[in-house]
Each structure stands twice: as C-alpha cells, then as structure tokens.
Amino acid sequence: MKIAKISFIHLALIFSLFLGACTTAQKATAPAPAPAPAPAPVAEGDAYTGTDTVKFLADGVPDRVFFSTNKFNLTTAAVNSLNKQAAFLKANANLNVTIEGHADERGTREYNLALGEKRANIVKDYLISNGIASNRIKVVSYGKERPANPASSALAWSQNRRSVTVRSN
Amino acid sequence: MQSSLKTSLFGHLLIIVIGSLSFPFLSKKVEIPPIISVDLVQISDRTNIPYAPKVSDAIKSDKKEKERLVTTQAPPKIVPKEKPDAIPLPDKIQQIKELIEKKQNPVKVEEKNKQVSEFEKKEIFDPNKISALIDKAKKESDEISKRANLEATQSQQKNFITGTLTLSEQDAIKAQIFKCWNIPIGLPYDQNLLVRVKVKVNPEGSIISSEIMDTGKLNQTHQKILAESALRAVRLCNPLKVPKSGYEKWKEMILNFDAREMLKG
Amino acid sequence: MIQRILIVVLLLLFQQNSLKALVTIDITRGNLDPLPTAISDFYFDDSIKPDDSIRKSRLDKKIPELVENNLQRSGLFFPLEKRSFIQKPEVAHATPRFEDWIFIKAQVLVTGKISLDKNQRLRVEFRLWDVVSAKELSSLAFFTTTENWRRISHMISDKVYERLTGETGYFDSRIIYVAETGPKTNRVKRLAVMDQDGYGVKYLTLGNELVLTPRFSPDNKYVTYMSYFRNLPRVYLLNIEAGIQDLLGDFPGMTFAPRFSPDSKRVIMSFAKDGNSDIYAMDIKTKVVERLTDHPSIDTSPSYSPDGSSITFNSDRSGTQQIYTMKGDGTAVKRISFGEGIYGTPVWSPRGDLIAFTKFFRNRFYIGVMRTDGSGERLLTENFYQEAPSWSPNGRVLIFYRETPSDDKGRGGNAKLWSIDLTGYNERMIETPTDASDPTWSEILSKSK
Numbered sequence: 001m002k003i004a005k006i007s008f009i010h011l012a013l014i015f016s017l018f019l020g021a022c023t024t025a026q027k028a029t030a031p032a033p034a035p036a037p038a039p040a041p042v043a044e045g046d047a048y049t050g051t052d053t054v055k056f057l058a059d060g061v062p063d064r065v066f067f068s069t070n071k072f073n074l075t076t077a078a079v080n081s082l083n084k085q086a087a088f089l090k091a092n093a094n095l096n097v098t099i100e101g102h103a104d105e106r107g108t109r110e111y112n113l114a115l116g117e118k119r120a121n122i123v124k125d126y127l128i129s130n131g132i133a134s135n136r137i138k139v140v141s142y143g144k145e146r147p148a149n150p151a152s153s154a155l156a157w158s159q160n161r162r163s164v165t166v167r168s169n
Numbered sequence: 170m171q172s173s174l175k176t177s178l179f180g181h182l183l184i185i186v187i188g189s190l191s192f193p194f195l196s197k198k199v200e201i202p203p204i205i206s207v208d209l210v211q212i213s214d215r216t217n218i219p220y221a222p223k224v225s226d227a228i229k230s231d232k233k234e235k236e237r238l239v240t241t242q243a244p245p246k247i248v249p250k251e252k253p254d255a256i257p258l259p260d261k262i263q264q265i266k267e268l269i270e271k272k273q274n275p276v277k278v279e280e281k282n283k284q285v286s287e288f289e290k291k292e293i294f295d296p297n298k299i300s301a302l303i304d305k306a307k308k309e310s311d312e313i314s315k316r317a318n319l320e321a322t323q324s325q326q327k328n329f330i331t332g333t334l335t336l337s338e339q340d341a342i343k344a345q346i347f348k349c350w351n352i353p354i355g356l357p358y359d360q361n362l363l364v365r366v367k368v369k370v371n372p373e374g375s376i377i378s379s380e381i382m383d384t385g386k387l388n389q390t391h392q393k394i395l396a397e398s399a400l401r402a403v404r405l406c407n408p409l410k411v412p413k414s415g416y417e418k419w420k421e422m423i424l425n426f427d428a429r430e431m432l433k434g
Numbered sequence: 435m436i437q438r439i440l441i442v443v444l445l446l447l448f449q450q451n452s453l454k455a456l457v458t459i460d461i462t463r464g465n466l467d468p469l470p471t472a473i474s475d476f477y478f479d480d481s482i483k484p485d486d487s488i489r490k491s492r493l494d495k496k497i498p499e500l501v502e503n504n505l506q507r508s509g510l511f512f513p514l515e516k517r518s519f520i521q522k523p524e525v526a527h528a529t530p531r532f533e534d535w536i537f538i539k540a541q542v543l544v545t546g547k548i549s550l551d552k553n554q555r556l557r558v559e560f561r562l563w564d565v566v567s568a569k570e571l572s573s574l575a576f577f578t579t580t581e582n583w584r585r586i587s588h589m590i591s592d593k594v595y596e597r598l599t600g601e602t603g604y605f606d607s608r609i610i611y612v613a614e615t616g617p618k619t620n621r622v623k624r625l626a627v628m629d630q631d632g633y634g635v636k637y638l639t640l641g642n643e644l645v646l647t648p649r650f651s652p653d654n655k656y657v658t659y660m661s662y663f664r665n666l667p668r669v670y671l672l673n674i675e676a677g678i679q680d681l682l683g684d685f686p687g688m689t690f691a692p693r694f695s696p697d698s699k700r701v702i703m704s705f706a707k708d709g710n711s712d713i714y715a716m717d718i719k720t721k722v723v724e725r726l727t728d729h730p731s732i733d734t735s736p737s738y739s740p741d742g743s744s745i746t747f748n749s750d751r752s753g754t755q756q757i758y759t760m761k762g763d764g765t766a767v768k769r770i771s772f773g774e775g776i777y778g779t780p781v782w783s784p785r786g787d788l789i790a791f792t793k794f795f796r797n798r799f800y801i802g803v804m805r806t807d808g809s810g811e812r813l814l815t816e817n818f819y820q821e822a823p824s825w826s827p828n829g830r831v832l833i834f835y836r837e838t839p840s841d842d843k844g845r846g847g848n849a850k851l852w853s854i855d856l857t858g859y860n861e862r863m864i865e866t867p868t869d870a871s872d873p874t875w876s877e878i879l880s881k882s883k
Contacts, residue, residue, distance in 0.1 A: 070754075072709075105837075108778035108792050108821050109872070110647065110691040111748060111755055113660075113667070114704065114711040114732040117688055121709035140665060141688055141706070145644055150618035150847060152818075152839035204654060204879050207585055208577040334457050342459055350464030351541065354510060354857075355601025355830075367456075394600045401541055401566040402464065423458040430462045 044068070047075050048158035053148045057165065061088045065123060067161040069104070072118040074126060082123060085165055086130035098138040098168045099123045104157035105144045116141030123163040138168060334419055338412045345409060346424060350402035352431050353394050361386075362428040364396045366403055369421050374411035379403045382423070399426040466857075468512035469598060470539055472565070473502045475516065476546035476558070477523040488556070493548055493583050494523070497558065500587035501544065503631060504605045505594065508831075509860030514540055527561060535565040542571070544594060556580045560590050562597055572597045584629065589880065604826040605630060606880055609833065610648045610657060611851060611873040613637060613866065618844045625659060625672075630826075630875070632865050638672065639679075647691060647822075650876040651698040656718070658682065658692040658701050669703050671718065683716050683723065691734045696742045702726070704734040713747055713764075726764035737781045737789075738762070739806070746770075746780040746789050746806075757791055759806065770808030775800075779822045782806070785829035788856075792821040792834075801834050803856065814858045824874040830856050833864070835871040 045068025055063045062085075065078035074082065089095060101120030103112035120139040128134050149156035334342075356362055365382040379400060386392045403424065411419060476494045505511035520534040527545035535543050546560035555577050562572040574593060576586045585606060592603025613626040613635075625638040625648050638657070639645050644667075648659035657672040669689040671682045683689065687707035694701055695715070702715040713727040713736045727733040731751035738745055746759045757771035757780040771777040775795025782789055786806075793800040793813065799820045802813040820836040833853045840847030849871045851864040864873075 105819065106797070107776075107794065108735070108748075108755075110704070110735045111732060111750075111778050113646075113688070113690050114706055114734050117706040117711065118709045118732070125709070140667065145621065145646075147619055149842060150840050150844035151842035152846070153842070156842065205579060205582045205585065207582060207589060207880065209574060209589070334459075339457075339459055343461060343463075346459075346461050347463045348465065350461060351469050352464040352466060353598060353600045354466055355596075355599035357600075391600050394598070397564060397567065397571070398464075399461075401564065402461075404566045405541070419457055421456055423456050425458055425460045427460060427462045428464070431464060431466070 044075050044077070045071060046154070046158055047071075047077070047161065048155075049077055050159075053159045057085065057167070058088055061085055063166070064162045064164040066158065067119055067163070069106070069157075069161065070115070072115065072122050074122060079126070082126050083130070086127050086132055089127065089132050089136070094169075095167060096136045096138070096169045098140055098166050100146075100164045100166055101139065101141045102146060102148075102160055102162050102164070103144045104160045105147065105152070106157055107144065109143060113141050113143035116143045119161075119163045123165065334412070334415075338419070342409060342411075342419075342422070345406050346402055349406040350426065351398060352428050353398050354432070356391050356395060356428060356432055360391060362391075362395060362432065364392065364399045364426045366396075366399050366424045366426065367421065368403055368424055370409060370411060370419070372411075372416050372420075374409040376403060376407045376409065395426065395428060399424070402426070468506075468510055470514060470541050471505060471511045471544065471594075472514045472519065472535055472538065472540035472542070473498045473505070473516075473544045474519060474521070474526050474546075475523045476548055476560075477527065479524075479547050479549040481549040481551075486550075488548075488550070488580060491580065491583075493556075493558075493580075497548070497583055497587045497590070498544065498546065500584060500631070501591045501594065504588065504591035507631070507860075507862065508595065509855055510595070510599060514538060530563055530565070532563075532565050532568045535563075540565050542594075542598060544590075546590070551577065556583070556586075558583070558586050558590070560593075562594055584633065585879065588629070588631075592878075601830060602828040602878075604828045604831065604875075604878065606878050607827050608650070608654075608876040608879065609851075609864075609873050610650055610876070611835075611866070611870045612645060612648065614849055614869040614871055615641075618840055618847045625657070626866070626868075626870070628866070635867055647872050649693050649874045651694040652696055652877045653698040654876055654879060655698065656694070658694060658703075660690045660692065669701065671701070682718075683721065689714075691736065693737055695738050696740055702736045702738065702745065704736070713745075724764075726760070727767075728764075735779050739782045740784050740786045744782075744806075746782050748778050748780060757789065757804075757808070759789075770804065770806070771811075772808060773811055781823060781825060783825050783829040784827060788829070790823040790825065790832055792823065801832060801854065803832075812858070814854050814856075815852075815861055820852070822872060826853075826875050827878045832856070833873045833875055835873055837871070 047068045048066040051062075053064075057063050062081045065074065065081050067073070067078075068075070089097065099120040101116035101118065101123075103115045103119070107115070117139065120141055124134070124137045124139050127137060144160070147156070147160040148162065149159045366379055367382055368379045369377040371377055381387065381396045381400065387396055476498055478489055478494055482488055502513040506513050518538045520537070521531055523545060524547070525531075526535075526543065527547050530543055530545065541564075543563040543565050544560060545563070546558060549557045549559070551557050556579060557575055557577050559573075559575040561570055563569070564571050572593060574590075576589060578586060588606040591605040595601065595603040595605070607630045608627055609630055610625065610627045613624045614621050616622040621644075622641040623645050624641040625645050626635050627638060628635040639661075643664075644662040646660045648657050650657055655674055657674060659670055659672070660667060661670050663670075667688045667690060668685070669682045669692040670679050672679045682692070682701060682703075685705050685707075687705060689703050689705050692701050692703040699719070700715045700717050702713065704711045705714050710730055711732045711734055712725065712729065713733045714723055714725050716723045726736075726745065727747070727749070729749070729751050731749050732755075733747055733749045733751070735748040736745050737747070743762050744759055745762060745764075746757060748755060749758050750756070751758075752769060755776040755778050756769055757777045758767055758769050760767040770789070771791070773793070773795075775793050777791050777793050779792040780789050781791070783803075788803045789806055790801065790803045793802055798816050799818070800813045800816050801820060801823050802811060804811040814832070817836050818839055820834055823832040823834040825832060831853050832855075833851060835849055835851050837849040838846050849869040851866060851870045851873045852861065853864060854861040864870075
C-alpha cells in the first residue's frame with residue numbers, strides 16, 4: 001500500500017502541474033487590502049550573518065533570512081535579502097512560493113511551532129508590502145522539527161532560526 | 170475556451186480521484202490493542218478482623234475517589250531515605266543507591282529540628298484524696314481504661330502528671346519508633362492524620378499489647394491505612410529499648426502517630 | 435443515692451486512671467522508605483489439569499513478576515528476593531506462617547491462585563497480607579481471558595498500591611508517544627502506543643509525515659495529535675476502535691497543541707494565522723468552535739483542570755513565555771509564573787492542585803511543579819534538554835522526554851522517555867525500541883468501561 005500511495009501522489013502532482021497551466025486566463029480578483037507598513041529592521045542580536053546553509057533562488061538571491069533568539073523581527077540583513085527576493089519574484093511573475101518558518105531547538109516544541117509561524121508570516125508580510133500578490137505566497141511553520149544544522153551549538157542554533165523561501169511551482 | 174474548460178474539468182476530476190486514493194482515512198485500518206474488560210469480584214474475608222476491608226467500604230472508597238476531583242494533596246515532604254533493613258540482592262541495593270544519587274537539582278531538604286512537645290501540666294486531683302480508692306480501682310482499671318480511652322478526645326489526653334518521663338527518655342523512644350514507622354505516602358495531608366496507639370510493655374521493653382484507640386474513626390479508608398501502618402511500626406520496634414528504672418511510669422504509653430509533618434508539602 | 439455514688443466513683447476512677455500516668459509520646463516522623471514487600475509466586479489450583487496448556491503459560495510466575503516490576507518501579511515498594519522465601523505459594527495463600535515472612539524482613543506479602551471457572555474463564559485470585567500485624571488486608575479475584583493476564587497483573591498492582599499507600603494506582607494504563615528514527619535533519623516520526631510498563635509497542639502511523647504531541651481522550655476512545663499530512667500542519671482525531679483518522683475541523687491555518695477536555699467531548703488547541711496563535715476549543719460531535727483567547731501574542735499549550743472549569747496555557751503576552759490560567763470560557767486570565775527564566779508546556783494535575791511545566795533558564799531545561807496560583811514552585815530535575823511533562827492518572831508521577839546534544843554530523847541527539855516521582859525521587863528512563871518524545875499518559879483503562 002505504501003508503494004501504491006507514493007505513485008498515486010506522484011500522479012496527482014504531475015496532473016496538478018498540467019492543470020496549473022490552465023489558470024493563466026483568470027481575471028484579476030478583488031483589489032488586495034493596503035499592505036501594512038513593513039516593521040523597522042532591528043539590530044542583529046544573535047541572528048546568523050554568515051552564508052553557510054544559505055541556498056539561492058537565483059544568482060544573488062538568498063533563499064533565507066535569519067532571526068535572533070526568540071525574536072521574529074527582520075534584521076537589516078534580512079531586509080536586504082528580502083528586497084532581492086521581492087525583485088526576483090516580480091521578475092518571475094509565474095513563480096509561487098512557500099515561506100517555511102523555523103526555530104532552534106532551545107525552546108519548547110509547541111511554542112516553537114507558533115514562533116516559526118510568526119517568522120514565516122513576517123517574511124510574507126514584507127514581500128506583500130513590496131508588491132508581491134498575497135495569493136502567490138503560502139506559509140508553513142516547522143517549529144524546530146527541520147533544523148538546517150543538526151549540531152547543538154550556538155552557531156547551529158543561529159543557522160536554524162530562519163525563514164526559507166521555497167518555490168512551490 | 171470550451172475545450173480547455175472540459176480538459177480542466179476532466180483533469181480536476183482525475184486529480185480528485187487519484188488524491189482520494191492516497192488519503193490516510195481510506196487506507197488500511199490502524200489497530201491499537203483493544204481494552205478487554207476484566208471482571209472484579211470481592212472474595213469474603215477469611216480472617217475476622219474488626220477493621221478488615223469490607224466490600225461496601227471498597228465500593229464507597231471508589232466512589233469517594235471519583236468525587237474527589239479537586240483534592241489537595243501537596244507533594245510530600247522530602248526526607249533523605251534510609252536503606253530498608255531487609256535481605257536484598259546486591260544489585261538491588263546498587264539500584265536504590267543509584268536512584269538516590271542520581272536525583273538532580275535536589276529540592277532543599279529542610280533540617281527538621283522540631284521542638285519536642287512538652288507535657289501539659291494539668292493537675293486535676295489531689296493525689297492523696299483518692300489514694301484510698303487506688304486498690305479498689307486496680308481491678309476494674311483495665312475495663313475502665315478501655316472505655317475511657319474510647320471516649321477520650323484529643324484534648325483530654327493531656328492529663329499528665331509532671332515528670333513522668335524525662336525528655337531524653339521520651340526522645341529515646343521516639344527515635345526508635347521514627348525508624349520503624351513506614352508512612353503511607355498517599356494520604357491527603359489536610360485531613361486528620363492522627364492515630365493513637367496504646368502500648369503496654371513489660372520491664373524488659375517487650376510489647377505485651379498494642380491497640381488502636383478511637384476505633385470509631387477506622388471506617389475511613391485513610392484512617393485505617395494510617396492505623397495499620399502505626400501498628401506495624403510498633404510491632405516492628407518490638408522489643409523497645411526502655412529506661413532502666415521507673416517502670417511504673419512507662420509501662421503503658423500512648424503513641425500519637427501524626428503524619429501531617431511528613432506529608433505536608 | 436447508690437447510683438450517685440457509683441457515678442462519682444466511676445468519674446473518680448476515670449480521672450484517676452488518667453492520673454495513673456499514661457505517658458503520651460508524639461510520633462511525628464517516620465521514614466518514606468520503600469516498603470519491604472514479599473511477592474510470592476502464584477499457583478495453579480486443581481481446576482487446571484496437569485497437562486492443560488495454561489500451565490505452560492507460566493502465569494503463576496509471570497503475573498507476580500509483573501506485579502513486582504510495577505511496584506518496584508513506583509519507588510515505593512521494595513520487593514524481596516524470592517529465593518529467600520520459605521513457604522510454598524499454595525500454603526502461604528491459604529494461611530501464611532507470618533513468622534516465616536517476618537524472618538526475611540517482609541512487612542507485607544502478596545499471594546495468589548490461578549484457576550478456571552466452570553465456563554473456562556481464567557480466574558486470578560490474590561491476597562494481600564500484613565505480615566507484621568498477622569492479618570489479611572485485601573482479597574480479590576479477577577475473571578477474564580487468558581490473553582488478558584497482563585491487565586490483571588496491572589490491576590492487582592493497583593490494588594496493592596492503593597491499599598498500602600492510600601493513593602490510587604496507575605499501573606493499568608497506557609502511554610502514547612512519538613517514535614523517532616533517522617537523522618536529526620530529517621527525522622521520521624510515528625505515533626506509538628504501549629502499556630505503561632513499556633510492553634506491546636504498536637505504531638499507529640506509517641511515518642510518511644511528521645506527527646507531534648499525541649494525547650489520549652480521558653475515556654480512552656480517541657487520540658488527538660498534530661500531523662503534517664500533505665504538508666499542512668493540522669490537528670487530527672483518531673478513533674481508536676474504528677482505527678480511523680480524521681482532520682479535526684476546517685481551520686484556514688495551522689492548528690496544533692491539542693488536548694481533550696475532561697469529559698472527552700472537546701478538543702482544545704492553538705490555531706495560528708497571519709502570525710498570531712490563539713486558543714480555541716472545538717466540540718468533537720457538533721463541530722462548534724469557541725475562541726478562548728484573543729491576543730496578538732502567542733497563546734498555546736492549553737490544558738484543562740480536571741473539573742473542566744479552568745484552563746492553564748502558555749503565553750508570551752508579557753514579553754516572555756510564561757504560564758497563565760483562565761476560566762473555561764476564556765475570562766479571568768491570570769499570569770501565575772514569575773520566576774526567573776521562561777516557562778512552557780503547563781499541564782494540570784489530575785488531582786487539580788498542581789500544574790507541571792517546563793522551565794528554561796541559563797541554557798538549562800527544568801521540569802517542575804507549582805500550585806495553581808503559581809506559588810510553591812518546585813523544580814524536580816534539570817538537563818541539557820527536556821520538556822513536556824505529562825501526569826500519571828493518579829497525579830503522582832510525571833513522564834517527559836529528554837534529548838542529548840548532537841554534533842554537526844547529527845550524531846547524538848538521542849531522545850528518550852523519562853519519569854520522575856512528584857517528590858523528585860525515582861527518576862528513571864523508560865525503555866522504548868526507538869528514540870521517543872512527546873509522551874502522554876492515558877487514564878486508567880478500567881475506568882473507561
């Protein structure tokens with residue numbers, strides 16, 4: 001049953017891609033509400049500033065931003081990265097994304113799920129405030145379930161406090 | 170336009186069909202071991218003890234537990250454990266030692282330097298007046314003492330004559346009983362956790378008899394459990410180390426087993 | 435006249451007797467040592483033929499072994515070595531020679547007999563004896579199928595425990611947890627159920643999607659948990675008997691941290707949308723949803739009091755993660771944690787008087803308890819990483835999980851279940867075939883029938 005399940009899911013995925021092409025001729029929906037002003041960027045705190053674990057959506061477009069412990073505000077570096085992501089998304093208007101919010105392991109599991117959700121949403125809000133349509137952006141929180149760096153060190157934890165923008169189509 | 174709509178509809182239906190086949194709720198059933206019922210039957214008691222558990226008591230106490238939704242059991246007092254004096258396997262001793270040592274972040278253990286309770290000095294009668302009656306009374310004293318004890322309340326017990334036992338003599342007996350008394354930890358600390366045991370000893374300290382006073386309270390499960398633990402303590406401490414003289418003073422004693430200190434959070 | 439004299443004489447004798455030096459000594463201390471307990475092998479009686487297969491099952495040894503295991507693991511009993519026992523099981527069960535048992539330093543004794551009734555049902559009879567006072571304390575018989583012998587052993591353990599400690603037992607129960615395998619960056623998680631003593635682990639999900647925080651309903655009919663099925667993190671409901679798992683509700687965002695109400699009718703949980711997590715309660719049958727918190731902060735980890743009138747939960751509305759209580763309708767929100775550090779995962783004791791929690795302070799994790807008004811905070815254990823305490827059905831033992839640190843290759847990071855007594859003693863690991871996390875305890879099984 002397990003094998004059967006996987007192949008069915010694959011079939012479903014393939015067909016959904018096929019169908020995605022049918023939706024190009026849609027009329028514009030109701031005008032989106034005025035985007036909220038983006039929160040002011042904050043000091044770095046212990047947010048990760050390196051480039052390890054960072055992947056790229058395209059040349060020069062980092063796929064993720066990092067956060068300070070227990071925080072969900074965007075740092076200056078985060079804002080810079082997100083500006084690039086916004087520009088990239090504008091240039092590729094067909095692209096949809098999912099923002100994955102994560103937390104480090106130094107917290108309780110359920111609270112970290114909520115914190116990841118906040119981190120994902122703050123990225124989504126920023127992209128929207130930069131002109132990306134909200135229906136192109138989904139959010140999901142993984143709490144501390146999917147660390148980028150499995151080590152138990154301050155460095156690893158800072159690399160895990162992140163929001164990752166992932167192509168969803 | 171028409172054909173693309175048709176294709177779209179067809180494609181959507183196909184996805185729904187494929188997707189529904191992979192949903193978990195239509196896949197095979199999950200099995201948790203079922204709860205097989207067990208019938209419970211109370212067998213009649215073989216021995217005839219006044220406060221042996223009766224069926225009605227067992228049922229009553231079950232009902233009481235159900236109602237006791239908001240109970241007030243505070244965490245029991247932390248006291249460093251002493252190893253029980255029994256015949257264990259060597260590795261069992263090891264286990265117990267390890268468990269005690271492994272306890273991290275130990276809760277502060279308060280040193281119990283409680284003041285020994287003083288005798289209350291309440292003289293009721295002039296001893297001389299009734300000395301004449303003493304001989305006559307000796308015969309009936311046992312029966313009367315039984316009745317008197319049954320009627321005695323906590324306040325009445327403090328009818329002592331000054332200087333029956335010295336503090337150190339008292340402490341000596343206390344220390345022994347402390348060691349022997351294994352306190353049931355589950356008793357609710359806010360209820361009456363006082364049980365009185367009357368003990369008769371011979372001059373060597375062997376216990377001739379031990380009995381619970383206030384047997385009327387023993388229909389309450391907690392009192393019963395407490396009483397049984399007190400009796401075990403007394404019997405385990407047999408023979409008591411007693412003072413070398415003054416037998417008349419301590420040949421009969423009342424031991425007030427009070428679990429509140431130990432069980433309070 | 436004579437009557438009056440008699441009364442006076444009686445009164446004088448009464449007083450004189452008190453005068454006659456009944457020394458009273460206050461015994462205010464004792465020991466909380468494990469009670470030395472002798473658990474004798476049981477025996478098969480004549481109703482079971484010598485060649486009957488039941489004899490091969492060795493239940494005469496297995497049942498008392500399980501009882502001994504339970505009592506010993508509780509930390510309150512000290513089972514004595516069987517090799518030192520003098521009396522044979524069948525003799526002791528009829529009437530013990532108490533001296534023989536006192537000799538090996540037992541204070542209490544368990545004996546038992548296994549027979550078949552006329553309908554071929556298994557009948558297990560046990561007796562609990564006070565060896566020191568030379569009397570019988572308890573005498574009960576259980577009827578069931580042979581395969582159900584483990585439950586009988588657990589029920590016997592509960593009866594012995596209750597009769598001697600004054601506490602209700604907790605051995606006839608189950609634990610549900612998340613079984614973990616695989617590297618830390620891509621953990622595979624499955625729901626698993628086992629008896630409270632670790633026996634009979636059964637997996638409820640395949641591991642294709644992440645599952646987290648499973649909880650039993652108090653009537654033992656449902657399990658609620660969070661799953662990432664189809665990459666949508668949501669709360670699900672599993673009907674144990676039917677074996678069917680259903681999405682709970684139709685929320686347009688992540689639902690998580692689910693727990694049941696004490697009457698098993700509602701699931702309380704967090705719902706997160708647009709960066710805000712609030713607490714909602716949903717009736718399982720009617721699907722009616724009630725919103726309980728309405729605050730821009732993170733509100734999560736809700737837990738009902740045993741009478742259902744109050745809820746404790748985790749919120750960072752003060753700026754840091756703290757513990758709050760509120761009424762069942764969401765009013766009267768009150769913060770109760772004020773110590774140093776951050777607090778999470780509050781869970782109300784089934785006795786109603788304590789709330790257990792996880793605390794994180796100076797890079798260390800603690801499991802602790804506090805009274806429901808926040809006073810009397812006591813930390814029971816400390817570790818590099820541990821969280822999510824859950825109460826045993828009698829409110830005496832806490833089960834939680836720990837994880838070891840891991841290196842950058844993902845080695846280490848082992849998660850295991852641990853339990854600890856309310857007094858802070860008897861901390862022990864619970865063996866599971868795989869790594870394990872998110873454990874919760876069921877209600878006593880016999881209560882759900």
